[in-house]
Amino acid sequence: MKLNNNIISDLKKIVGDDGILLSSADLASYSYDGSCNWQSMPDVVVFPQTTEQVSDIMKLAYENTIPITPRGAGTSLSGGPVPSSGGIVLCTARMNRILEIDEENFAVTAEAGVVLNNMNMELAKRNLFFPPDPQSFLAATIGGCIAVGAGGPYAVKYGVFKHYILGMTIVLANGSIIDIGGNTMKNVTGYDLPQLVCGSEGTLCTVTKIKLRLVPKPKASQTITAVFNDVTNAGNAVHMIKSKGVIPAKIELIDNWVINRVNEITGMGFPSDADAILFFEVDGSPESIKKEEEDVVALCKEAGAEDVWAAKDAEDAMKVWGARRSGFLAIYGNAPTALAEDVTVPTNKISEFLERVKDIRKKYDVEVVIIGHAGDGNLHPTVLTDKKDTEHYERADKAVQELFKTALNLGGAISGEHGIGLEKQRFLKDAISGDEINLLKGIKKIFDPKGILNPGKIWEQ
Numbered sequence: 001m002k003l004n005n006n007i008i009s010d011l012k013k014i015v016g017d018d019g020i021l022l023s024s025a026d027l028a029s030y031s032y033d034g035s036c037n038w039q040s041m042p043d044v045v046v047f048p049q050t051t052e053q054v055s056d057i058m059k060l061a062y063e064n065t066i067p068i069t070p071r072g073a074g075t076s077l078s079g080g081p082v083p084s085s086g087g088i089v090l091c092t093a094r095m096n097r098i099l100e101i102d103e104e105n106f107a108v109t110a111e112a113g114v115v116l117n118n119m120n121m122e123l124a125k126r127n128l129f130f131p132p133d134p135q136s137f138l139a140a141t142i143g144g145c146i147a148v149g150a151g152g153p154y155a156v157k158y159g160v161f162k163h164y165i166l167g168m169t170i171v172l173a174n175g176s177i178i179d180i181g182g183n184t185m186k187n188v189t190g191y192d193l194p195q196l197v198c199g200s201e202g203t204l205c206t207v208t209k210i211k212l213r214l215v216p217k218p219k220a221s222q223t224i225t226a227v228f229n230d231v232t233n234a235g236n237a238v239h240m241i242k243s244k245g246v247i248p249a250k251i252e253l254i255d256n257w258v259i260n261r262v263n264e265i266t267g268m269g270f271p272s273d274a275d276a277i278l279f280f281e282v283d284g285s286p287e288s289i290k291k292e293e294e295d296v297v298a299l300c301k302e303a304g305a306e307d308v309w310a311a312k313d314a315e316d317a318m319k320v321w322g323a324r325r326s327g328f329l330a331i332y333g334n335a336p337t338a339l340a341e342d343v344t345v346p347t348n349k350i351s352e353f354l355e356r357v358k359d360i361r362k363k364y365d366v367e368v369v370i371i372g373h374a375g376d377g378n379l380h381p382t383v384l385t386d387k388k389d390t391e392h393y394e395r396a397d398k399a400v401q402e403l404f405k406t407a408l409n410l411g412g413a414i415s416g417e418h419g420i421g422l423e424k425q426r427f428l429k430d431a432i433s434g435d436e437i438n439l440l441k442g443i444k445k446i447f448d449p450k451g452i453l454n455p456g457k458i459w460e461q
């Protein structure tokens with residue numbers, strides 16, 4: 001759709017001349033997301049600085065039925081912030097103020113465009129801790145994380161974004177500004193709207209302000225690395241450890257392919273013939289982490305680990321986690337197209353899932369590499385391919401379909417944290433019932449009767 005000059009000049013009045021992008025070179029930067037698998041040009045990108053400006057933009061879009069796609073940092077891996085119907089991209093990058101850190105009540109209030117790492121740095125100065133840690137934390141915004149229900153390695157012990165929301169300010173499609181939720185951890189006052197907004201991928205409203213609960217920073221932590229000659233044993237170790245009642249803060253897995261790419265990028269020198277590595281973090285008091293470290297080492301050995309060692313010091317631990325974080329970069333940097341999936345299976349099914357991946361790799365003769373938050377069963381099997389090589393891409397796509405089918409057959413989910421966006425909507429009907437999809441569509445209609453908010457996402461149109 002082409003926006004007329006009156007709309008553009010009205011947008012300029014709201015956000016100022018420097019709060020708007022119009023040139024095709026600028027617009028191109030907002031036409032894709034972190035997955036790089038989807039592209040669609042917006043007509044305009046706007047950068048509001050206040051909730052009131054967001055409301056005025058929404059009113060204008062509503063009156064003129066213009067599609068509007070909220071966007072944070074654009075690091076999504078599901079096509080969610082790609083403006084697939086054109087129109088306005090509403091980017092929250094300038095709504096980047098931390099409004100209050102309430103040390104007495106362990107809470108932080110921030111604007112939606114605050115980058116997670118920036119918030120964490122401020123919290124660390126006060127010995128406060130916000131655990132959800134998507135591995136894009138150096139760029140991802142709080143609003144984007146809420147909108148996809150993001151999580152990360154700490155989910156094993158601490159949960160994900162949705163477990164930390166107290167309240168938020170949202171702007172509806174018609175421009176109404178509403179405060180939802182509240183200030184307290186326990187709050188049962190009607191339907192839980194903040195939980196509904198969390199994971200709604202910008203299709204229900206634009207989030208402008210969020211109040212999150214915090215926890216005190218653990219006094220001590222220890223990092224443990226365990227090397228396995230069979231990825232299936234690594235999967236078994238994860239379940240064995242959890243079922244013995246040992247709950248590390250993090251349990252992450254990388255397979256042989258990722259180990260070697262990570263070695264190339266970071267020079268870590270992990271054993272290049274290892275089939276998988278598990279990285280653990282245990283945290284708590286100095287006494288409790290010593291006991292947990294011993295338990296993790298013993299249980300990994302029992303599950304068949306070839307070698308297990310604890311980090312020497314904090315610097316050593318930081319290197320390990322930096323190496324783990326470089327895993328996705330290694331994947332994206334080594335294939336023209338990477339189909340990075342986000343399935344989740346119950347932890348007692350992880351090893352079975354990993355076995356099936358070996359079969360899928362052989363059946364379709366494609367590289368399927370694995371990185372993931374194994375501790376909560378959330379794995380990112382990634383099929384390496386090239387969209388331009390039609391024959392290879394078709395095989396890769398069939399492998400993806402089978403990965404989803406396998407996860408669902410094992411009682412899992414098609415997305416643990418990246419959302420459905422454009423990437424997974426063709427699998428939605430396999431994952432949830434038609435009745436549930438109809439309920440979702442009904443809810444969307446109440447929030448957004450004209451269907452202008454991030455249209456084309458979640459379900460097939």
Ligand SMILES: Cc1cc2nc3c(=O)[nH]c(=O)nc-3n(C[C@H](O)[C@H](O)[C@H](O)COP(=O)(O)OP(=O)(O)OC[C@H]3O[C@@H](n4cnc5c(N)ncnc54)[C@H](O)[C@@H]3O)c2cc1C
Pocket residue numbers: 033034069070071072073074075076077079080081092112133134135136139140141142143144145146147148149150151152153201202203205206207208328329417418454
């Ligand atoms: C290297 C890498 C590692 C990653 N690791 C993880 C990980 O460990 N865990 C994880 O969960 N994800 C991970 N991701 C995916 C991604 O970073 C997260 O989904 C993140 O939460 C997206 O935040 P963002 O600000 O970039 O949002 P965007 O990508 O800009 O948007 C994501 C979705 O949220 C909507 N949205 C954005 N802001 C708002 C708002 N204010 N109001 C309403 N809707 C909004 C958009 O419309 C879109 O649908 C990773 C991505 C990369 C590139």
